[in-house]
Amino acid sequence: MNVPIRDYYIPRYNTIPDQYIILEVISKNAKGGVYKVFNTQKRVYSLLKEASDLSLVDFTNRDSVNRLINEREILVELEKEEFTPKVFNDFYIKNSYFVEFEFIIADKLSEYNMVSGSYDWFLTLIDYMEIINSKYNLSYRDLSFNNILIDNRNNIYIIDFEHALRKETQIEEKKLPLFGTPGFYETNLNLLNNQPEDIMGLVLLLYWSQNLDDFNVFSKMSFLEAMEYAMNFNSRRLDTLDKSDWLYDIYKKAFNYKYDTFSELKKDFIEVLK
Numbered sequence: 001m002n003v004p005i006r007d008y009y010i011p012r013y014n015t016i017p018d019q020y021i022i023l024e025v026i027s028k029n030a031k032g033g034v035y036k037v038f039n040t041q042k043r044v045y046s047l048l049k050e051a052s053d054l055s056l057v058d059f060t061n062r063d064s065v066n067r068l069i070n071e072r073e074i075l076v077e078l079e080k081e082e083f084t085p086k087v088f089n090d091f092y093i094k095n096s097y098f099v100e101f102e103f104i105i106a107d108k109l110s111e112y113n114m115v116s117g118s119y120d121w122f123l124t125l126i127d128y129m130e131i132i133n134s135k136y137n138l139s140y141r142d143l144s145f146n147n148i149l150i151d152n153r154n155n156i157y158i159i160d161f162e163h164a165l166r167k168e169t170q171i172e173e174k175k176l177p178l179f180g181t182p183g184f185y186e187t188n189l190n191l192l193n194n195q196p197e198d199i200m201g202l203v204l205l206l207y208w209s210q211n212l213d214d215f216n217v218f219s220k221m222s223f224l225e226a227m228e229y230a231m232n233f234n235s236r237r238l239d240t241l242d243k244s245d246w247l248y249d250i251y252k253k254a255f256n257y258k259y260d261t262f263s264e265l266k267k268d269f270i271e272v273l274k
Contacts, residue, residue: 007069011091020048020100031064032096036103039088045103046088053095065097067162072099074161077136083128083157104157109205110145119273121148122206123266124156129198130262132158137167143201144181145208145215182226183208183218183233195257199265203254210247246272 016022023045024036032050039046051068078084089100109121125148132138142163149157186200208215218229238255241248250268259265 010097013091013093016093017091022048032068037100039100042088047085047101047103049099049101050093051097053097064162068097068099071161071164074138074164075101078132078161081128081131082155084161085157085159104149104151104159106149106151106155106157108146109148109150112150119269120154121150121156122202122209122269125158125202125205126262126266126269128156128158129196129202132164133167133196133198133262138164139167139197140164140201141185141197142181143198143205144184145205146181148205182223182230183215186234193257195254195259196262199259199262200254200257202265203250206247207251210245 019039019041021038021040022035023038026034026036026047028034030052032052035048035050037046037048038044049068049071051064053063053065072087072090075084075087079086085104086102087099088102091098112121125143129140129143132140140158140161140163142160147158147160149159151157184201184204186197218226221229238252241251241255245251250265250272253259253268254265
């Protein structure tokens, strides 16, 4: 495994630096953790994201540390955009890698009370995904309710870029599937043809926003149960579509991998909104 030159210059500590006061452990598991902290030097609230060494090694031999390094690099690249969190700092504590991100005061898309009533959020996400894919040549690859935030001014943010890939890397890896959120991506990426991967993510996000009762059932499953549910759903989703559904044509077109561009999806969606 190649070690980036930058890695040699990242600070290394034995304990968390004194400038951070941990306020909340948001999550903690084998792959690492997420912590809300107060940075006493910057005097701001921020998020510390931790990745544990050699945890969750994937098909491409990347572990959690590699994915968090990749996420940091991508977010630095996207820092001029207004829909992603800013990166403040990174360091190691022993063999665990930490990145400090901007703390965004916002709710998850799943908590947004207009998710199935107003669709400005979906049109905005199409635009953001087009920017990520076309301007930066990236695939985000992990659209889900938990990774989209909406603040009290209806600004939308995209978080968690650990599964994002540069498209040239994705071609070299022959479109291997990812360990993202079950139910929100195509499990066999070789079927996508020319359809951008994030278009399937967008349409599945739209589908679950219209079928929240079904989503709430499988969202409470374990990861393996949810994976099995998602794979079964993917194999039969065309057969279960209701032809009277106002979004039927969009679902059918996306599930048959017929969208070549984000603008095409946006045009079709605006048309059905009329």
